[in-house]
Amino acid sequence: xxxxxxxxxxxxxxLARKGIGLASPNxxxxxxxxxxxxxxxxxxxxxxxxxxxxxxxxxxxxxxARGATLYVTLEPxxxxxxxxxxxEAIIAAGMQRVVAxxxxxxxxxxxxxxxxxxxxxxxVFTGVCEDEARRLNEAFAWWIRTKRPFxxxxxxxxxxxxxxxxxxxxxxxxxxxxxxASEWITSEESRAEVQRMxxxxxxxxxxxxxxxxxxxxxxxxxxxxRRKRLLRVVLDSxxxxxxxxxxxxxxDNDLLVFTSAKLNSQRARKLLDAGVExxxxxxxxxxxxxxxxxxxxxxxxxxxxxxxxxxxxxxAALAASIVHKLFLFYAPKIxxxxxxxxxxxxxxxxxxxQNVRTHQFGPDIGIEAxxxxxxxx
Numbered sequence: 001x002x003x004x005x006x007x008x009x010x011x012x013x014x015l016a017r018k019g020i021g022l023a024s025p026n027x028x029x030x031x032x033x034x035x036x037x038x039x040x041x042x043x044x045x046x047x048x049x050x051x052x053x054x055x056x057x058x059x060x061x062x063x064x065a066r067g068a069t070l071y072v073t074l075e076p077x078x079x080x081x082x083x084x085x086x087x088e089a090i091i092a093a094g095m096q097r098v099v100a101x102x103x104x105x106x107x108x109x110x111x112x113x114x115x116x117x118x119x120x121x122x123x124v125f126t127g128v129c130e131d132e133a134r135r136l137n138e139a140f141a142w143w144i145r146t147k148r149p150f151x152x153x154x155x156x157x158x159x160x161x162x163x164x165x166x167x168x169x170x171x172x173x174x175x176x177x178x179x180x181a182s183e184w185i186t187s188e189e190s191r192a193e194v195q196r197m198x199x200x201x202x203x204x205x206x207x208x209x210x211x212x213x214x215x216x217x218x219x220x221x222x223x224x225x226r227r228k229r230l231l232r233v234v235l236d237s238x239x240x241x242x243x244x245x246x247x248x249x250x251x252d253n254d255l256l257v258f259t260s261a262k263l264n265s266q267r268a269r270k271l272l273d274a275g276v277e278x279x280x281x282x283x284x285x286x287x288x289x290x291x292x293x294x295x296x297x298x299x300x301x302x303x304x305x306x307x308x309x310x311x312x313x314x315x316a317a318l319a320a321s322i323v324h325k326l327f328l329f330y331a332p333k334i335x336x337x338x339x340x341x342x343x344x345x346x347x348x349x350x351x352x353x354q355n356v357r358t359h360q361f362g363p364d365i366g367i368e369a370x371x372x373x374x375x376x377x
Contacts, residue, residue, distance in 0.1 A: 021226035101133035139304030189362035315345030
């Protein structure tokens with residue numbers, strides 16, 4: 001395809017990104033309708049509005065869609081679910097050509113949308129800006145085929161691989177002092193990117209060790225619109241979570257705790273009264289069964305999970321092979337000790353990292369790498 005096709009597809013991808021936080025558990029999709037070199041209709045998908053991106057763009061274009069070219073970031077659907085098939089609507093509108101970035105990873109539709117369009121005499125071209133489109137919907141692609149969420153392990157580290165800097169002076173006496181005494185490893189630019197990553201996720205997963213050490217909020221503070229609140233998930237086998245923790249005090253039907261402890265204890269009752277959802281789960285050895293956790297999250301239509309944890313859970317997640325992608329923020333700082341390593345996982349065997357990319361966030365370097373290709377069949 002020529003540079004015009006790439007330009008219009010990039011515009012469609014920009015529209016699709018407007019659906020981040022608003023489309024899940026559906027994919028984020030953008031669509032542009034072009035006639036005689038001019039955009040006559042465009043749209044993106046939002047779950048609550050039901051209409052797929054193609055339908056939004058067709059309604060905007062009206063009669064101008066006849067004989068035009070439709071650019072879409074994902075193969076149009078050819079089945080009926082919450083909405084009718086987009087392929088039929090495109091045919092009915094009299095479109096001449098469809099240019100798509102990627103096939104639909106949904107087994108129900110994969111290839112069928114293109115087949116229907118071609119059978120109706122519409123020219124179909126695929127693969128324009130495919131890599132970018134695939135990255136945009138990698139969580140959906142994994143969830144729709146496995147019913148388990150895509151897991152991104154995110155960590156902020158010093159150059160010597162530590163998750164925390166040593167605290168100067170004595171340990172803070174109160175919770176507020178402790179919180180103000182903590183020193184960020186990474187820059188404001190990196191922390192803003194983390195908030196964007198939280199916004200693009202359905203759930204944030206951490207361990208009780210991180211909650212006890214840092215008393216974090218673990219909320220989406222990006223300021224961007226989202227359809228449902230970020231689900232905060234804590235793994236707490238012995239139920240050590242305090243009802244006075246900030247994550248508990250700020251709960252609004254968005255805090256889920258997996259535990260292997262009994263749910264009739266006084267601590268459990270206090271957490272339940274505070275609005276915390278407690279979910280019993282089995283263990284594997286000393287750790288909560290992570291695969292059981294992901295099965296439950298997938299059942300709740302959680303497509304993407306951001307893992308922000310300490311060395312124990314990081315190591316357990318890598319050892320259990322549940323991590324799909326790493327995103328590590330390295331700050332130009334030296335901790336000088338080995339108190340809080342990135343991961344504790346003796347005899348860890350990991351596959352070679354794939355599609356490694358680097359990013360600059362202020363003075364920090366971000367390393368993004370995949371442990372598996374979710375599109376590989």
